[in-house]
Amino acid sequence: MTLRAVIASLIGAGVLVFTITGVVAQSPTERAIDDADLKSGYDFQSEDTRALQDDDFANPGFLWVDKGAALFSEKAGKNDRACTTCHTDTVRSIKGAAARYPSVDEKTGQLINIEQRINLCRERHQQAEPLSYESEDLLAMTAYVAHQSRGQPFNAKTDGTAQSHFEAGRDYYYARKGQMNLACHHCHEWNWGQMLRGDRLSQGHGNGYPAYRFEWQTIGSLHRRLRNCDKGVRAEPLPFGAQEYVDLELYLAWRASRLTLETPSVRR
Template sequence: MVRPIPFAVTALALVALAVAPHAQDMPSAPAAKEGSERPAWQAHGLKVQNPNSPFDEVVSGLYFRSKETQDMQADDFNNPGFLAVEQGEELWSKVDGAAGKSCASCHNEASTSMKGVAAAYPKWNEKLGKPVNLEQRINICRSGALKAEPWAFGSSELTAMTTYVRNQSRGMPVAVKVDGPMTPWFERGQSLYYQRNGQLDLACASCHEKNHGKYLRADFLSQGQSNGFPVYRLRDQRLVPLHERMEGCMQDVRATPFKPLSDEFLALETYVAWRGLGLPVETPAVRN
């Protein structure tokens, strides 16, 4: 007589099968072979700028995508993220708020005044006594100089303006500073990057440091660089801010995510930017 397998044992076996392919200390999927639909990302690495970098070379997420996606990003007419750049350009000169000003009232032409600015964010804000990222800096200007209501995170306006300002630095190297008062935030972000989370017990490093260049189910893992954000995600058919993507990653490992623009995500953004020092700003990038 065959005895039935207890339900608890069956459940544990299913959990083990679900988690095992994702654990960083388990045998990983083979790297993509040359000649497959994925490009040879190894040919596009840049020498690291910091001896403490976990990488031998840093590689933009662009080169972990298909040739078709790379071509879409490179063509400003076909890159769907440029609709947000155009929207941001309109908002730049739009008068808003009680002060009767626009961004252009103080900063004139964005192509000149914003060149290189976004490449250095997150950045220390002396008045607040903490770093701010670009979205926060935009809203500080709105509530201060413009006397206007801050835009909500994830709103089309804030995402478009963030994309437009970052686009003025396109091609310039990521140059975030992590010394001085930024050091504790950098260290906090580093700790969060290696912290395992969720039911799947995975950290950012589990995918983007230990297993980049390999498949996770149907996805080809990158180094998780932030130089292209906000990015146009083909899956979502819209631009996605960095903190929303981080939020999604935490949900993917069955963890309770931090809130966008929280201190935790701000520290993590600082550390991730440091990991990509020297990579060119690509905003708006296109990803899967």
């Protein structure tokens, strides 16, 4: 597809002004969006959707948070241990943990996200089978763990052993791809606030995930959203849990680090 055809199709889809030229901020210490302009996806939702997110009793995401809380204290695996055997409010508390993810696991040296940490604890400490990505149980457990950091700013480490992952994530972010030949920043840095196929484009932050989406009629992981964005530019989406997406997640956490975690958020 030529650039002109891309623009035409976007205009056809209701995007009146779509910027595809500009300056890319490549320095890892310089964020493309000024702190004062940083906005959560929440700010781009309708008043009704925001009201639903704000009400812990009506917010459908809490079905998964509550289920995750129950699973957290259920024994599992050959060791017959629950998460609560090792993690309590005072011992190895998971409060604030999700705000530090993705993070490098000291034993394997791999950069992992919260889903993968939960599965590592199952395998390593419970001798239980890992849960499959996007299964109800892993979504519930992730929603519960991430909710324990609600209100906290992202604080993931991007230097030391994490630095090469951070750079890989940044490179993915700025790489054009798919038949539409668009990169993340074309939509989420240069055109936020514009309408695109019924959605108001946000700045593309991951601080609300797992999130309940009306379009999905369920809660979904950040990787599900990233797959949707890749499909949106007609690129082949990567598998759930792909290292490229975990690296990208670290870059997104850094981009959003003046925002606080909102899980479970509600989206259109």
